[in-house]
Amino acid sequence: xxxxxxxxxxxxxxxxxxxxxxxxxxxxxxxxxxxxxxxxxxxxxxxxxxxxxxxxxxxxxxxxxxxxxxxxxxxxxxxxxxxxxxxxxxxxxxxxxxxxxxxxx
Amino acid sequence: xxxxxxxxxxxxxxxxxxxxxxxxxxxxxxxxxxxxxxxxxxxxxxxxxxxxxxxxxxxxxxxxxxxxxxxxxxxxxxxxxxxxxxxxxxxxxxxxxxxxxxxxxxxxxxxxxxxxxxxxx
Numbered sequence: 001x002x003x004x005x006x007x008x009x010x011x012x013x014x015x016x017x018x019x020x021x022x023x024x025x026x027x028x029x030x031x032x033x034x035x036x037x038x039x040x041x042x043x044x045x046x047x048x049x050x051x052x053x054x055x056x057x058x059x060x061x062x063x064x065x066x067x068x069x070x071x072x073x074x075x076x077x078x079x080x081x082x083x084x085x086x087x088x089x090x091x092x093x094x095x096x097x098x099x100x101x102x103x104x105x
Numbered sequence: 106x107x108x109x110x111x112x113x114x115x116x117x118x119x120x121x122x123x124x125x126x127x128x129x130x131x132x133x134x135x136x137x138x139x140x141x142x143x144x145x146x147x148x149x150x151x152x153x154x155x156x157x158x159x160x161x162x163x164x165x166x167x168x169x170x171x172x173x174x175x176x177x178x179x180x181x182x183x184x185x186x187x188x189x190x191x192x193x194x195x196x197x198x199x200x201x202x203x204x205x206x207x208x209x210x211x212x213x214x215x216x217x218x219x220x221x222x223x224x225x226x
Binding site for chain 1: 140199203211
């Protein structure tokens, strides 16, 4: 079965750029999307179709996908961005990465 | 405004049954793929079951033969009937609307608030 691998944790200083990776076999040949989940809340879609932002998602969130790796980039990271982030792709069915806890120090 | 509201969770003994409901508003469930995604305490997201716009269904291996997904178009509601519940089914269950453009382009644009299912004696 298809697998997506994310680092368990990423730390970033306020105002800096955070990058969260998601690795999977030939992931660049598929669409990747990203969800943000804050404690006690439902996931929220922040990136779809590799690099598109849904309405209401700040411009500081961006995405890319090439080769075996998709990347979520948060520019000018704010304290409110501290959350768990999950990548997701589709291979016969929906597949989620294991999630990355973003800490804004 | 699109909304998804799940109900039906609770504490249930191993081997028991529960039926989760997901009432949708702001769109018609029969036009979309509707998915149940669960999240065990402190763990990641797992796609459990999907009902496609055409009525077909998908189940994760972990629940196949025990869970049944269905929908009532007149009530704009999706259900998840869970039988033979096990401790490892303990999780928050989310209902989500799946958007898809074909190929590998599938993602969840709206999620409910989730309902907690606890399987314990």
